[in-house]
Amino acid sequence: MPRRFAGFASSSRVPVTLPAILQYDHGIAAVDSGYYRPNLDAIHVITERGRAAIVDTGTSHSVSRLLAALDTLGIRRDHVDFILLTHIHLDHAGGAGQLARELPCARIVVHPRGVRHLLDPGKLVASTRAVYGDEEFRKHYGEVLPVPAERLIEAPDGLRVELAGRALVCLETPGHARHHYCIYDERSRSVFTGDAFGISYREFDGDGTQFIFPTSTPAQFDPDAAHASIDRLARLDPKHAYLTHYSRVSHVPRHAVTLHRLLEAYRRLADRARGAGPARHRVLVQGMRELLLKEARASGSPLTDSAAAELLAMDIELNAQGIEVWMDTQAAKP
Numbered sequence: 535m536p537r538r539f540a541g542f543a544s545s546s547r548v549p550v551t552l553p554a555i556l557q558y559d560h561g562i563a564a565v566d567s568g569y570y571r572p573n574l575d576a577i578h579v580i581t582e583r584g585r586a587a588i589v590d591t592g593t594s595h596s597v598s599r600l601l602a603a604l605d606t607l608g609i610r611r612d613h614v615d616f617i618l619l620t621h622i623h624l625d626h627a628g629g630a631g632q633l634a635r636e637l638p639c640a641r642i643v644v645h646p647r648g649v650r651h652l653l654d655p656g657k658l659v660a661s662t663r664a665v666y667g668d669e670e671f672r673k674h675y676g677e678v679l680p681v682p683a684e685r686l687i688e689a690p691d692g693l694r695v696e697l698a699g700r701a702l703v704c705l706e707t708p709g710h711a712r713h714h715y716c717i718y719d720e721r722s723r724s725v726f727t728g729d730a731f732g733i734s735y736r737e738f739d740g741d742g743t744q745f746i747f748p749t750s751t752p753a754q755f756d757p758d759a760a761h762a763s764i765d766r767l768a769r770l771d772p773k774h775a776y777l778t779h780y781s782r783v784s785h786v787p788r789h790a791v792t793l794h795r796l797l798e799a800y801r802r803l804a805d806r807a808r809g810a811g812p813a814r815h816r817v818l819v820q821g822m823r824e825l826l827l828k829e830a831r832a833s834g835s836p837l838t839d840s841a842a843a844e845l846l847a848m849d850i851e852l853n854a855q856g857i858e859v860w861m862d863t864q865a866a867k868p
Contacts (some may be wrong), residue, residue: 620728631679710762
């Protein structure tokens with residue numbers, strides 16, 4: 535069982551300059567969900583001929599921010615046709631039940647493995663509480679409501695949904711979670727990747743460069759599956775990838791190479807920690823911190839190491855926990 539996460543404070547040393555809504559071409563916008571800190575968690579809105587689809591919802595606390603953003607974007611609530619959940623972790627899908635109440639025409643598209651958790655989120659809530667603790671859970675996730683069964687669409691691999699004639703294709707992409715899919719948008723030739731194509735925070739952007747790294751958050755991290763999913767996305771040759779953490783990255787083939795390399799670095803870190811006994815978690819955390827700070831510097835990040843470490847604190851801790859769960863799972867195999 536993963537350890538509880540002790541909390542995360544937003545950085546006071548890194549100025550926040552991004553607007554709450556980022557508007558791109560092809561009717562795509564990113565809305566800051568407000569999860570933990572600015573510029574950490576993006577909800578994407580795809581608009582086509584006055585109709586809209588939402589990719590991921592943030593938490594229950596994010597719903598009011600998203601509704602205000604829809605108003606700003608000029609999208610009527612009854613013109614939202616789909617809520618596409620890349621996976622059911624609560625920073626991506628915790629607001630689905632509340633949002634469904636506000637968007638009466640929206641169908642919720644979810645991986646078949648995630649359906650039961652949307653119908654009855656109790657087990658998912660309990661597992662998230664186990665990681666974050668009761669106080670952090672209430673503060674950052676709020677009340678998680680079920681989604682009515684009649685509003686759900688299961689998304690097997692290759693499912694196509696039509697948004698005013700615009701094809702959105704759901705592609706199964708495990709590795710971060712077994713209930714994960716990504717969305718290929720044929721109109722923009724882009725992919726909406728949830729957590730399957732890593733994390734890339736905009737504060738780290740250098741002069742034309744972007745820092746990216748895989749997420750191994752508990753509890754279904756599988757590096758072999760993650761490699762395969764990254765390859766699947768790269769083969770599409772997308773123009774852009776839209777990450778939940780945080781929004782648009784370009785140069786997808788180059789980032790795919792980096793993600794593959796870092797997944798193997800995560801394996802080596804696990805190998806180094808196997809003989810550490812009670813110090814295993816500390817070894818993993820320290821190794822993850824050193825690895826990600828080195829990568830940030832190499833990518834041309836303008837941040838100091840201390841500012842970078844502060845922004846990455848949650849990811850460092852949760853990545854270490856996820857690697858521990860994977861190590862224990864591997865050790866338990868016959």
